[in-house]
Amino acid sequence: MTATSAFPTTDFSYFCMENTVSSKNFKALEVPKNTHNEQSSNSVTWTKSFQMFLEMLEVIRDSSTPNWDGYDALPLKATAAREAVRFIEIMPIWMPEPDIAPLPNGDIGFQWHFGKFRILTVSLSGKNIVIYASILGSLDRKKNGSEKFNDSIPEEVLKIIAQIGS
Amino acid sequence: MERKIVRFISERSYQTNTDKPPFIELLEFPIPNFGRIGEVFVLNPINEKNGSRTLHGRGDIKAKDVIDVNLTLKPNSNPHPRHAEIVDWPSDPIAQQQAATDLVAVTTLHLLPDQSNAYP
Numbered sequence: 001m002t003a004t005s006a007f008p009t010t011d012f013s014y015f016c017m018e019n020t021v022s023s024k025n026f027k028a029l030e031v032p033k034n035t036h037n038e039q040s041s042n043s044v045t046w047t048k049s050f051q052m053f054l055e056m057l058e059v060i061r062d063s064s065t066p067n068w069d070g071y072d073a074l075p076l077k078a079t080a081a082r083e084a085v086r087f088i089e090i091m092p093i094w095m096p097e098p099d100i101a102p103l104p105n106g107d108i109g110f111q112w113h114f115g116k117f118r119i120l121t122v123s124l125s126g127k128n129i130v131i132y133a134s135i136l137g138s139l140d141r142k143k144n145g146s147e148k149f150n151d152s153i154p155e156e157v158l159k160i161i162a163q164i165g166s
Numbered sequence: 167m168e169r170k171i172v173r174f175i176s177e178r179s180y181q182t183n184t185d186k187p188p189f190i191e192l193l194e195f196p197i198p199n200f201g202r203i204g205e206v207f208v209l210n211p212i213n214e215k216n217g218s219r220t221l222h223g224r225g226d227i228k229a230k231d232v233i234d235v236n237l238t239l240k241p242n243s244n245p246h247p248r249h250a251e252i253v254d255w256p257s258d259p260i261a262q263q264q265a266a267t268d269l270v271a272v273t274t275l276h277l278l279p280d281q282s283n284a285y286p
Contacts (some may be wrong), residue, residue, distance in 0.1 A: 072217075113270070116271060120267075121263060121266065121270070123259075131259055131260055131263050133263040133264040135268065135271050142267075143265060144267075145260060146259075
């Protein structure tokens with residue numbers, strides 16, 4: 001398969017609940033078609049995306065109830081899950097797959113680990129903001145910040161991945 | 167002897183960033199049968215509440231590395247006499263995430279090849 005838009009209109013990437021996600025009761029949300037931008041048209045192959053979406057479903061299943069970690073974690077927020085799904089969908093093809101993990105505050109985190117001191121973490125809270133933190137080769141070289149999540153992967157995140165992943 | 171701490175991992179990630187002080191399962195080394203402690207004091211209480219998690223492994227962190235990223239180790243005898251928490255996380259979410267990322271960098275991950283044969 002060539003690197004074309006990953007998902008047809010029947011994709012399952014928009015499954016969510018109104019308030020918190022639940023693996024028992026998915027709902028397909030109304031999402032406008034043709035929202036794929038230039039970046040998403042170069043998005044990851046279907047197979048790669050499919051694996052990541054399966055991982056997302058696992059995350060949803062594992063973190064959909066309060067106290068899922070045994071230490072009072074909040075359930076994964078539907079808005080955060082929705083953003084995470086969108087993030088995956090628009091990832092460029094060259095971007096390696098992250099580890100996906102729920103966070104105890106109901107957010108969702110992505111982590112790229114290219115080596116001991118080559119790490120990028122991204123978190124999504126469902127508020128259209130991407131928070132990122134990274135280590136760029138040594139502990140005294142870091143880059144972090146927050147960017148608006150406007151249906152494209154923030155430029156800074158792409159730059160960091162390109163830098164530490166090469 | 168160099169002080170080490172260990173976090174038992176039953177979730178998908180050992181990243182801990184959160185907007186409230188993250189709770190991390192930590193036990194100071196050296197301690198005998200710490201694998202068993204992980205099961206009894208960490209995994210079993212989770213499973214009592216939330217089904218069937220398994221122990222994936224552990225992350226070892228030097229106590230010094232925790233201090234070096236401006237965090238603090240705070241002993242807490244619950245649920246185990248040698249349990250401790252990492253506290254003093256920054257309130258700013260970006261700084262907090264950077265601190266969690268720094269901890270990931272200094273953590274040595276030991277994944278279990280066979281979860282039925284958890285720890286020595």
